[in-house]
């Protein structure tokens with residue numbers, strides 16, 4: 323690449339929601355960028371499962387602008403309602419006893435003010451494809467794995483990649499030069515490792531199976547009907563230690579995403595994660611365990627069971643060990659020199675918070691805004707001497723807006739898992755009630771939550787809109803100067819009222 327181009331090019335490592343959103347946001351603002359993704363299959367249908375988007379949808383609509391908004395709506399199904407269904411093994415007939423309905427999504431004020439639903443389900447592969455389709459041709463390079471980053475005398479950076487174009491094929495070393503490197507390479511970030519050394523973000527005591535059932539016939543679940551645009555959560559039996567949740571995702575493929583979670587046993591006397599604890603998540607990934615999970619899903623009442631019974635093989639389940647979700651990176655800055663990290667790399671919230679994808683998208687939008695400004699100023703000055711300083715200021719601006727928020731989302735996620743009350747009111751957390759009193763408490767809590775939402779919809783709407791807007795500042799993608807102060811407060815109420823649990827992570 324010619325050096326002059328390199329001085330204005332952003333190299334993005336990782337084509338997840340964070341990396342591809344960043345590329346879209348930068349290109350929208352006229353900043354050159356390339357995205358390097360090690361996984362050849364990343365755009366294929368069988369990678370990943372579902373995301374629930376709240377702030378993420380609002381951010382993305384800003385990037386796509388009104389003229390392309392419909393592209394996003396085509397891959398998202400609104401989640402209008404949460405239904406808590408009591409667990410009973412029905413073998414197919416019963417809809418199951420409804421413990422509670424949280425009609426948050428259908429509060430008109432929310433729809434109007436957020437210009438769409440509070441939450442929308444989509445699938446990873448659909449989102450990745452729509453984001454990639456919107457980029458200049460050739461932006462994304464698949465099969466490129468970042469190995470090292472070095473600094474050049476003129477301030478630019480050289481990234482070394484192992485490149486392979488076919489699965490299992492020969493690898494060759496290639497390099498690219500750019501002005502800035504962004505690590506959007508997920509929870510096991512190589513870029514983070516190059517900056518701060520190897521580290522695990524934290525521990526998490528649950529194993530998860532994900533299932534993405536496609537081509538669901540309308541007689542089983544008709545996505546066009548509003549009553550089916552809901553998220554079903556199973557209130558499991560006393561001491562069962564499992565949680566099951568399902569919600570519709572991309573409407574065009576009639577997909578429904580399931581998460582089946584299981585509390586794990588704690589393994590003692592290990593210092594592997596630096597705090598003396600590891601969790602036996604991996605052992606649940608066996609074939610027998612997978613089969614058992616599917617059988618359990620099939621016995622669920624109502625829609626959850628009906629859809630699971632369409633699954634032909636337990637191989638369709640994806641097992642995920644949630645080894646190091648739920649903590650943010652404990653360092654002062656998320657950048658070093660001209661390298662910066664976004665999304666899961668600096669902060670990986672528990673999937674139960676439903677925030678991983680949303681916050682990666684938000685990070686990307688804010689970083690794009692600051693980088694664009696920095697390049698504009700560098701161009702105005704027409705000398706490169708200040709470029710290090712301006713890029714560093716861009717990173718500081720990004721961190722100022724996003725660091726506290728990222729840390730807060732992780733903290734709230736941990737609270738959601740550990741709090742007994744939250745566990746009871748949100749049964750998919752897998753920490754099922756331990757005794758008769760907790761079973762009764764769950765009924766009352768569900769009833770209270772339903773009453774609160776249905777009796778005071780305006781209050782709920784006001785709080786939710788405020789929190790969502792706080793978690794999703796405005797980035798003006800078309801120039802002008804109407805950026806608003808960003809999230810000082812995380813979307814606490816949103817998390818508490820239902821933004822949890824849908825998005826589940828898949829290890830990479």
Ligand SMILES: Cc1cc2nc3c(=O)[nH]c(=O)nc-3n(C[C@H](O)[C@H](O)[C@H](O)COP(=O)(O)OP(=O)(O)OC[C@H]3O[C@@H](n4cnc5c(N)ncnc54)[C@H](O)[C@@H]3O)c2cc1C
Nearest residue numbers: 336338339340360370371468508665666678825826828830
């Ligand atoms: C394959 C995969 C599937 C997932 N599926 C789901 C899901 O179904 N539902 C859900 O809620 N969450 C899923 N997650 C996690 C969740 O998506 C995250 O919270 C969210 O995606 C964070 O976005 P991100 O862009 O920061 O990182 P990620 O989504 O993790 O994306 C990081 C990308 O970087 C690539 N990468 C990693 N290392 C390198 C390297 N050295 N060089 C080049 N590329 C690299 C990875 O292959 C990956 O595509 C998935 C993650 C991965 C990696």
